[in-house]
Amino acid sequence: EVSDVPAVPEWLPGHLDADGVESLYPPQAAAVEAGVTEGESLVASIPTASGKTLIATLAMLSAVKRGGKALYIVPLRALASEKKAEFEQFEQYGVDVGVSTGNYDSDGEWLAKKDIIVATSEKVDSLVRNGAPWLAQLDCVVSDEVHLVDDPTRGPTLEVTLAKLRSRNPGLQIVALSATIGNAGELADWLDAELVDSSWRPIDLRKGVHFGQALHFDDGTQEQLSVQGNEKPTAAIVRDTLRDTVEDGETVEEGGSTLVFVNSRRNAEAAARRLANVVSPELDGDELAALADVADEIRDVSDTETSDDLADAVEKGAAFHHAGLSPGHRELVEAAFRDRLVKCVCATPTLAAGVNTPSRRVVVRDWRRYSGDAGGMQPLSVLEVHQMMGRAGRPGMDPYGEALLLASSHDELDELFERYVWADPDPVQSKLAAEPAMRTHLLATVASGFADSRETLLSFLDGTLYAAQTDEQGRLERVTDDMLAYLERNDFIERTREGDAERLTATNLGHTVSRLYLDPMSAATIIDGIADADDPSALGLYHLVSRTPDMYQLYLRSGEREQYTQIAYDHETELLGAQPSEFEESRFEDWLAALKTARLLDDWASETDEDRITDRYGVGPGDIRGKVDTAEWLLGAAESLAGERGFGNVQAIREAKKRVQYGVREELIDLADVRNVGRKRARRLYEAGIEDRDQLRNADKSVVLAALRGRERTAETVLEHAGHPNPEMAGVTPDPDAEP
Numbered sequence: 001e002v003s004d005v006p007a008v009p010e011w012l013p014g015h016l017d018a019d020g021v022e023s024l025y026p027p028q029a030a031a032v033e034a035g036v037t038e039g040e041s042l043v044a045s046i047p048t049a050s051g052k053t054l055i056a057t058l059a060m061l062s063a064v065k066r067g068g069k070a071l072y073i074v075p076l077r078a079l080a081s082e083k084k085a086e087f088e089q090f091e092q093y094g095v096d097v098g099v100s101t102g103n104y105d106s107d108g109e110w111l112a113k114k115d116i117i118v119a120t121s122e123k124v125d126s127l128v129r130n131g132a133p134w135l136a137q138l139d140c141v142v143s144d145e146v147h148l149v150d151d152p153t154r155g156p157t158l159e160v161t162l163a164k165l166r167s168r169n170p171g172l173q174i175v176a177l178s179a180t181i182g183n184a185g186e187l188a189d190w191l192d193a194e195l196v197d198s199s200w201r202p203i204d205l206r207k208g209v210h211f212g213q214a215l216h217f218d219d220g221t222q223e224q225l226s227v228q229g230n231e232k233p234t235a236a237i238v239r240d241t242l243r244d245t246v247e248d249g250e251t252v253e254e255g256g257s258t259l260v261f262v263n264s265r266r267n268a269e270a271a272a273r274r275l276a277n278v279v280s281p282e283l284d285g286d287e288l289a290a291l292a293d294v295a296d297e298i299r300d301v302s303d304t305e306t307s308d309d310l311a312d313a314v315e316k317g318a319a320f321h322h323a324g325l326s327p328g329h330r331e332l333v334e335a336a337f338r339d340r341l342v343k344c345v346c347a348t349p350t351l352a353a354g355v356n357t358p359s360r361r362v363v364v365r366d367w368r369r370y371s372g373d374a375g376g377m378q379p380l381s382v383l384e385v386h387q388m389m390g391r392a393g394r395p396g397m398d399p400y401g402e403a404l405l406l407a408s409s410h411d412e413l414d415e416l417f418e419r420y421v422w423a424d425p426d427p428v429q430s431k432l433a434a435e436p437a438m439r440t441h442l443l444a445t446v447a448s449g450f451a452d453s454r455e456t457l458l459s460f461l462d463g464t465l466y467a468a469q470t471d472e473q474g475r476l477e478r479v480t481d482d483m484l485a486y487l488e489r490n491d492f493i494e495r496t497r498e499g500d501a502e503r504l505t506a507t508n509l510g511h512t513v514s515r516l517y518l519d520p521m522s523a524a525t526i527i528d529g530i531a532d533a534d535d536p537s538a539l540g541l542y543h544l545v546s547r548t549p550d551m552y553q554l555y556l557r558s559g560e561r562e563q564y565t566q567i568a569y570d571h572e573t574e575l576l577g578a579q580p581s582e583f584e585e586s587r588f589e590d591w592l593a594a595l596k597t598a599r600l601l602d603d604w605a606s607e608t609d610e611d612r613i614t615d616r617y618g619v620g621p622g623d624i625r626g627k628v629d630t631a632e633w634l635l636g637a638a639e640s641l642a643g644e645r646g647f648g649n650v651q652a653i654r655e656a657k658k659r660v661q662y663g664v665r666e667e668l669i670d671l672a673d674v675r676n677v678g679r680k681r682a683r684r685l686y687e688a689g690i691e692d693r694d695q696l697r698n699a700d701k702s703v704v705l706a707a708l709r710g711r712e713r714t715a716e717t718v719l720e721h722a723g724h725p726n727p728e729m730a731g732v733t734p735d736p737d738a739e740p
């Protein structure tokens with residue numbers, strides 16, 4: 001019973017009851033038994049959608065009740081806002097919730113007053129580096145999706161962050177939530193935590209493989225599928241799921257929806273287009289009308305091809321979902337799927353991690369994915385496939401969920417059963433000893449005062465999962481020594497002698513780099529590039545920041561090597577830093593790929609239409625946003641580094657940053673800086689003769705109104721933000737030539 005849980009606020013049982021939670025699920029009860037509401041650390045390894053969030057909630061609210069403060073660490077920014085919205089329902093009881101995303105260079109002082117704080121692991125890491133004092137007051141830290149310590153790029157940050165929080169505050173409660181993994185006990189040992197390791201699910205999951213015209217399930221049963229013409233298996237499954245199950249003239253089970261996982265964005269879009277034609281004949285008039293409304297809302301979000309394609313699919317009851325969608329599109333798709341209007345969503349694996357979108361059936365269509373590093377197509381991990389499968393079945397609505405893989409041969413049928421259906425979950429393995437991670441985290445550990453010598457550094461590293469897992473004693477020491485040498489060579493740290501003892505300190509530059517949250521190698525690349533550049537061009541700067549390991553690059557497509565080699569020659573004098581020789585194949589290729597990224601940024605900063613950019617580079621609007629945000633951050637960092645080193649090009653760097661931030665040419669920077677103006681309106685105002693903020697403040701209202709195409713509300717808001725003395729439009733006649 002919820003009311004028997006010790007140490008939680010009195011209002012909680014009533015609140016949960018109203019929310020449909022009458023009793024605890026067995027793993028939740030086990031967590032309470034283990035003392036999670038009484039300050040015990042816990043590792044909970046349980047399947048997707050089995051109520052991990054409530055375990056975290058119980059722990060955090062009991063900490064808050066004791067007068068403490070809790071931190072909830074999420075793996076993705078998109079999940080931060082979702083979790084915040086979830087915890088905000090407790091504000092009515094006086095629990096203050098804050099979310100910390102965005103800038104990596106502040107100590108988030110305002111968060112000191114919050115009871116529950118939600119942040120990504122990168123953000124928490126940066127708060128530690130900036131010495132946020134309130135971190136010392138934490139009582140409870142929740143780490144969501146902790147199995148991601150296994151992730152080569154993001155895992156080390158999570159691992160080091162947890163180690164730092166614990167080393168500052170030895171009594172700290174850690175609640176680590178994980179998908180089912182093979183070595184949860186090892187994680188619990190590492191964190192000195194109790195363990196709840198369970199495979200219980202609130203709703204049964206039948207796993208199976210489609211082969212021929214039948215579904216083969218793990219319980220040995222088979223189900224025939226009716227197939228029309230030579231349609232693909234996914235189409236047949238989607239239709240089969242949609243139709244009610246009728247026995248003796250009675251509906252025994254209503255139709256449901258299907259979530260299809262594929263391995264690329266392009267495949268998600270193509271599959272949605274095809275499956276929309278399977279779904280639409282099954283819809284009734286009311287559903288079609290409601291879907292048409294959602295499609296309109298989607299078109300309103302932005303004026304791009306992605307937006308149009310998505311709306312076209314949604315009109316027919318299907319949709320695609322991937323990280324290239326803008327947040328507005330994503331929310332509309334997820335909501336329409338939960339409302340059971342959209343019957344089929346084709347998604348890349350991002351949707352499997354954390355976003356709560358259960359579905360009657362899940363089809364894992366592609367179980368291999370292209371991997372540039374490993375060369376060719378690689379099978380997905382068991383954990384990933386199980387997370388996707390775990391999205392099948394809506395508790396309280398479906399009798400059970402079904403998750404299917406697709407086989408094209410008998411051998412593959414056997415292989416898929418072995419590999420995924422029967423398979424035990426994989427163990428997670430620390431990736432900390434990789435060089436980029438060590439470079440970054442060693443500098444941060446020294447700069448933020450967690451270690452001041454090689455010995456204290458090694459003893460800090462001893463508290464990481466890596467140390468707990470490795471048998472190879474020398475490895476960590478060897479990588480540490482290599483990376484310390486690198487950091488010293490680049491003037492980020494200094495070694496000094498005090499008698500017999502050697503001391504490690506961060507230089508001013510090292511402190512700056514750590515606070516800016518840069519990979520030291522990015523900082524070294526940037527400094528090298530701008531050191532001798534008196535008047536760098538925007539393209540040159542965009543190329544420079546695109547070459548750093550902190551920018552996620554575009555790839556060159558076939559045939560683009562020649563094109564970008566030509567562009568490189570045309571702009572040779574603008575490009576900064578050393579250029580790799582054409583004979584160093586892969587380095588040269590990376591350098592050209594960075595040029596492609598730079599050109600995208602330059603197009604954006606030259607007011608090219610979003611739609612043209614998505615076309616030209618084969619990316620989604622969400623990708624443009626991502627690149628623009630990263631460039632803005634890196635150029636801001638470059639500006640600080642230039643200032644720190646006393647270079648004379650700070651102004652040029654700031655200008656390139658502002659241009660990419662607003663997506664405008666130089667002359668519009670001042671106007672675009674006015675709230676609610678943006679790149680398109682700034683251009684229209686400029687063409688109407690209003691060239692900067694001052695002129696806008698003193699502008700003739702009818703001119704502004706005409707420039708903004710007769711939109712009174714917009715004109716008033718814009719004038720108000722520019723500081724116009726009387727922004728109201730009353731008495732102004734709209735320009736008769738203005739478009740409606």
Ligand code: ADP
Nearest residue numbers: 020021022023024025048049050051052053054
């Ligand atoms: P995950 O383990 O993937 O984090 P969630 O915590 O999101 O899963 O839970 C999945 C769903 O189950 C949520 O909609 C949640 O409200 C519901 N739920 C969790 N615990 C209970 C419970 N004890 N009784 C009823 N519903 C619950």
